[in-house]
Amino acid sequence: xxxxxxxxxxRKLLLGxxxxxxxxxxxxxxxxxxxxxxxxxxxxxxxxxxxxTWKAIYGEGGSAGVTLGGFTLTQMTSYLAVSWMAxxxxxxxxxxxxxxxxxxxxxxxxxxRPYNYVLVKMMQGLGEGMFRFMLFMIPGMTIAMLLFPxxxxxxxxxxxxxxxxxxxxxxxxxxxxVITGLSAFFVENxxxxxxxxxxxxxxxxxxxxxxxxxxxxxxxxxxxLPFQAIxxxxxxVFTGQVKGVGIWNVLGIQIFWxxxxxxxxxxxxxxxxxxxxxxxx
Amino acid sequence: xxxxMKTRLTYRADFWVEVVSDLLxxxxxxxxILVIFMHTNSLAGWSQGxxxxxxxxxxxxxxxxxxxxxxxxxxxRYITKGEMDRVLTRPAHNLFxxxxxxxxxxxxxxxxxxxxxxxxxGTQLGLPFEWWTIPALIILSLSAVxxxxxxxxxxxxxxxxxxxxxxxxxxxxNIQNYGxxxxxxxxxxxxxxxxxxxxxxxxxxxxxxIFLQRTEMMKIALLTPVMGAIFAGxxxxxxxxxxxxxxGAGS
Numbered sequence: 001x002x003x004x005x006x007x008x009x010x011r012k013l014l015l016g017x018x019x020x021x022x023x024x025x026x027x028x029x030x031x032x033x034x035x036x037x038x039x040x041x042x043x044x045x046x047x048x049x050x051x052x053t054w055k056a057i058y059g060e061g062g063s064a065g066v067t068l069g070g071f072t073l074t075q076m077t078s079y080l081a082v083s084w085m086a087x088x089x090x091x092x093x094x095x096x097x098x099x100x101x102x103x104x105x106x107x108x109x110x111x112x113r114p115y116n117y118v119l120v121k122m123m124q125g126l127g128e129g130m131f132r133f134m135l136f137m138i139p140g141m142t143i144a145m146l147l148f149p150x151x152x153x154x155x156x157x158x159x160x161x162x163x164x165x166x167x168x169x170x171x172x173x174x175x176x177x178v179i180t181g182l183s184a185f186f187v188e189n190x191x192x193x194x195x196x197x198x199x200x201x202x203x204x205x206x207x208x209x210x211x212x213x214x215x216x217x218x219x220x221x222x223x224x225l226p227f228q229a230i231x232x233x234x235x236x237v238f239t240g241q242v243k244g245v246g247i248w249n250v251l252g253i254q255i256f257w258x259x260x261x262x263x264x265x266x267x268x269x270x271x272x273x274x275x276x277x278x279x280x281x
Numbered sequence: 282x283x284x285x286m287k288t289r290l291t292y293r294a295d296f297w298v299e300v301v302s303d304l305l306x307x308x309x310x311x312x313x314i315l316v317i318f319m320h321t322n323s324l325a326g327w328s329q330g331x332x333x334x335x336x337x338x339x340x341x342x343x344x345x346x347x348x349x350x351x352x353x354x355x356x357x358r359y360i361t362k363g364e365m366d367r368v369l370t371r372p373a374h375n376l377f378x379x380x381x382x383x384x385x386x387x388x389x390x391x392x393x394x395x396x397x398x399x400x401x402x403g404t405q406l407g408l409p410f411e412w413w414t415i416p417a418l419i420i421l422s423l424s425a426v427x428x429x430x431x432x433x434x435x436x437x438x439x440x441x442x443x444x445x446x447x448x449x450x451x452x453x454x455n456i457q458n459y460g461x462x463x464x465x466x467x468x469x470x471x472x473x474x475x476x477x478x479x480x481x482x483x484x485x486x487x488x489x490x491i492f493l494q495r496t497e498m499m500k501i502a503l504l505t506p507v508m509g510a511i512f513a514g515x516x517x518x519x520x521x522x523x524x525x526x527x528x529g530a531g532s
């Protein structure tokens with residue numbers, strides 16, 4: 001066998017290994033699926049409580065078609081349901097996993113293995129995401145649609161677009177998680193950072209309040225940050241209340257942030273390896 | 282105990298990072314309330330000042346709970362890593378030891394801010410300051426902490442039964458916020474849930490109603506200490522039962 005061929009088959013093997021990481025995480029999650037039945041209940045409750053809060057905010061105007069920040073009550077309800085269920089898919093704890101690896105030192109072994117640590121983590125995140133998509137998001141969405149007045153588009157193109165946008169939400173959120181996790185190399189205790197990140201992502205991504213309802217100065221700042229690409233943009237385009245911003249626009253913004261976030265992520269990863277070698281002597 | 286405080290305070294930077302992250306968490310909830318009242322004048326008959334007052338009250342027991350009853354990492358630290366075995370060999374009650382080992386002083390900053398918020402919004406609302414205000418505040422806060430402790434202890438004791446890392450607690454974290462809003466806006470099922478099953482409404486809107494002189498909630502608000510005792514009891518029983526079932530870490 002020529003060296004080129006071994007290299008090729010080696011690469012094939014490696015690709016297989018990465019796919020195995022997805023599969024293994026998926027199966028691990030499946031073993032713990034009971035947790036997610038309660039998760040579906042709790043997410044439905046979240047949607048319900050938010051729905052009633054907004055209903056009280058709209059007051060009498062809710063049935064009269066009053067809009068707040070471009071949302072009628074029905075659109076707001078749909079937006080909430082879609083946003084929470086998107087979160088059911090894209091959420092993961094990679095930040096915690098990575099900083100645990102760093103703190104107990106097991107990251108040293110993972111770094112000398114013949115694969116890219118960050119890529120492996122992202123693959124595991126994807127395995128978890130696929131599990132969450134099938135056993136958390138889809139059943140949860142079904143329940144939410146039965147319980148609350150949710151209106152979703154019927155056009156298959158909108159659905160395809162939404163799934164692609166959702167995938168980018170996952171990528172961007174996961175990149176932010178990896179960056180937060182890797183920061184454990186440089187900050188003594190990144191517990192606070194992880195909590196801050198969680199809160200910031202939930203609020204600034206528009207999960208709790210759609211970004212158009214924030215005061216003008218704040219929403220114009222938020223439009224310059226990556227968080228809106230996680231929840232607000234896909235959710236509002238899919239439920240159809242933000243006119244003039246199409247699927248292609250949103251995808252463009254998401255791709256931009258995906259590429260932009262690669263820079264700090266790769267840089268942190270290299271800096272972390274360097275630091276590990278220095279410490280290891 | 283004193284030595285313990287010293288070790289915690291050694292890491293000054295950590296301390297401040299945690300204070301900031303705690304306050305940021307509270308700030309986001311504030312932003313939510315402010316944004317809501319940019320678009321409406323009243324939430325089911327509650328004004329902005331009243332909702333903020335309720336939030337201020339909520340922060341007091343929440344901070345105390347975060348400081349003295351920190352069970353966030355219990356399953357990971359004590360079950361997976363086997364530290365529970367060490368705790369069980371000592372004479373003091375195991376739950377008490379775990380509470381002591383996990384004291385987290387930065388959380389108290391939230392309680393202090395909560396008191397300040399209550400004072401400011403209470404003055405703006407023209408709430409009377411009576412002789413019973415301070416004792417009532419202490420009793421209600423302690424009862425609220427007991428409710429929290431009961432709920433979270435019962436949930437944490439689930440990790441004695443299953444070896445799965447319980448993902449319920451982080452999920453629950455969102456729900457506890459909802460007890461702060463006037464529960465009357467929710468439909469019946471959610472009201473019952475927040476009052477009797479996961480009584481987070483007793484950690485926010487009900488006790489605060491006493492200070493706000495909301496007569497319609499007065500009767501139920503006076504039940505707060507009773508609920509505290511009941512739920513602390515449930516938590517303790519569930520815990521002791523779980524410890525009995527516990528067989529030690531794998532090896």
